[in-house]
Amino acid sequence: MRRDSEEYEPRETRSPKDLQRMVLDYLDERFGLEEKLFEKLGLYLASKGRVYLGPKSAIAKPRVVTLGLLIARISGAVKPSTNLLQVFGKKVTKNFIELTKEQTIVFANGSDVNVEQNQLADASEGYVLLRYHEAQLGCGLLKGKSIKNMLPKAKRLEIKYI
Secondary structure, three states, X not given: OOOXXXXXXXXXXXXXXXXXXXXXXXXXXXXXXXXXXXXXXXXXXXXXXXXXXXXXXXXXXXXXXXXXXXXXXXXXXXXXXXXXXHHHHHHOOOOEEEOOHHHHHHHHOOOOEEOOHHHHOOOOOXXXXXXXXXXXXXXXXXXXXXXXXXXXXXXXXXXXXX
């Protein structure tokens, strides 16, 4: 099993097909998101290691700069995006953590979260999906019992009550 911190070949030396395969394998291995979930869509690579998910028909058109949903970044390893986990989070079968109400408020505000051991049953160190009941909150980086907040600043909310 690959770890999120494991080193990969630099993306410049790998073919686009190899990078696409790396992303699909990672999503299946880490989150249980099977390749068939994306079979009617296409993955394409943009600048700065960004990986987008969009309609296959548009990907062949060379004038498209960005199209679709940013699902990951590749910079040595794959980093899933909050977009991916919010949209496909209900299909995630592993490496997710159910937050408490208090933890959810802290996370939504953009702060890191500490979790209890009993919350880690479905997660191993690395990127994880954070949930609150049926809400797919986004991406965090789990190390020990601490989750580094990976929520983009534009998606953070100052909430006091849920």
